[in-house]
Amino acid sequence: MSDVLDLTCELIRRRSVTPDDAGCQALIAERLARVGFTMENLRYGDVDNLWATHRGSGASGPTLMFLGHTDVVPSGPETSWQSPPFEPTITNGRLYGRGAADMKGSVAAMVVALEQFVGAYPDHPGRVGLLITSDEEGVAIDGVRKVIEHFRAADERIEFCVVGEPSAKERLGDLIRVGRRGSLSATLTVRGIQGHVAYPEKALNPIHAFGPALAALAAERWDEGNADFPPTSMQVSNLHAGTGANNVIPGTLTALFNFRYSTASRAEDLQARSEAILRRHGLDFHIDWQLSGQPFLTPPGGRLRETVVAVCRDLCQLDPEQSTGGGTSDGRFIALLGTEVVEIGPVNATIHKVDECVAVHELEQLPAIYQAVCERLLV
Known part of the structure; x- marks a missing residue:
């Protein structure tokens, strides 16, 4: 079993129905701490938020944030599922479980990508970070919305943000979100x-x-x-x-x-x-x-947008549709900092549904996409 698949399964087993994190962030923090990340635990009300950062040898440069959430929506009647929703199951090349696509698979891919990136480039310019909340699927009051207030007070600058929301229509990389209504x-x-x-x-x-x-x-x-x-x-x-x-x-x-x-x-x-x-x-x-x-847009020509498009072309052999459709995401809060925001993640066909799933081969491809974005922006 690959590292990203194993971590995704571990996260799915944690019954983190919003706003309960159910230990997901502790697992992530333990892994990233081993490779030199600094942790900041930000708890507001009943919501856990984790801000993990790594700066390469004090070098100056931009901050690239990866943004995700560990909370999931309720499973609905568990008897309606072909397998228990909080017991990850692989059938016909697909990983089934609540959160497989939205968005524990992306979170696991981000963790693995960051581990590999700082392992390969310990003295990288700038800073990489992972912000995780347990209040995206709920009222979204004490999650990223509240973290942004903390960032403003601390004068945090975030130049780039990659959100792991499931953006694809049919194949990984066929659509990215460059804004939201x-x-x-x-x-x-x-x-x-x-x-x-x-x-x-x-x-x-x-x-x-x-x-x-x-x-x-x-x-x-x-x-x-x-x-x-x-x-x-x-x-x-x-x-x-x-x-x-x-x-x-x-x-x-x-x-x-x-x-x-x-x-x-x-x-x-x-x-x-x-x-x-x-x-x-x-x-x-x-x-x-x-x-x-509020609506936000990362305009054409933005460095992050152009980087993600190039990565999709090179790694997925696809020219991604650059969309502002869909609902809302936590990217709307990060955009208020003047940050370039792009969303790229798995196929969204089964999110919030019974038998939510993700293709295993696409899940295993996702860390390479996130790592390539790190390399092209920071190395």
Whole structure:
């Protein structure tokens, strides 16, 4: 069994359902300490974060961070899996287990790559580091978001960041993420007047009142996107109203909706335009906004982006699609430091699903990709 496969299996066996790290970071820290890394354990609330760094003989140069998470989503009914989700199993060339693709495989590959890199180049210029959190799959409050506050206070400079999120579509290296859309969520309460359905003149139905406003929100063209991002999307994810009885007009309606927005829009403008539509339709409402992350982009010509593209071409024999699609990742917090951020990892077809898996041969190829990025940026 290869080193990266063995370490991935050890991590999968630890039932680290978010935000529980379940000892994964201690295992990683022990390995990296043996090859000269310095550890900083950053615990906030119930969340463990590990910042492991190695500087070559005091040499100056940039910092290259690898970023990952040890927490995983719940497995769902374990009887639905072909093998126990926290017992790594290899079948037909694939490693099965919760976190195999998202993202214990990438974390293991990063550890192995860093061990090999500092072994080959102990006096490398600059600094390499591994930041691991156990709060990526959860609320993401006490993980990398909080670590960034610590970095700012310590005046940490991070020039480059490689995120191990599963980015590939069909083959390792066929797609990398060079940015992400922002995520802005809203909880809207529309107030009406509860009453008997037989006497609508004595009530105000918030469902009926919200209908035209909802249609206007759904029809709004928020922006046209740009060369790097598609147009902003607004989606309603939940509507709730009523007492459960069919003869009662509800007194309130609650709607949840989300914007995935590009650099062509600002969160403040999306909020203002949404509220203007609601007021235009005469609604009595209250709205709470939550900004989960701002859009970010590592532009063409950036050193990290060009390096990762070249590595994919050389090691995977693929010209990767350079995408800003998908959801959000912890890269959105690192980008706030002015850091170039690129995501490259395994195929994402099975993430969060029953029978999550990763191809063993691609997992075993991943450390070489990460090590090549280190060599091309720091040697």
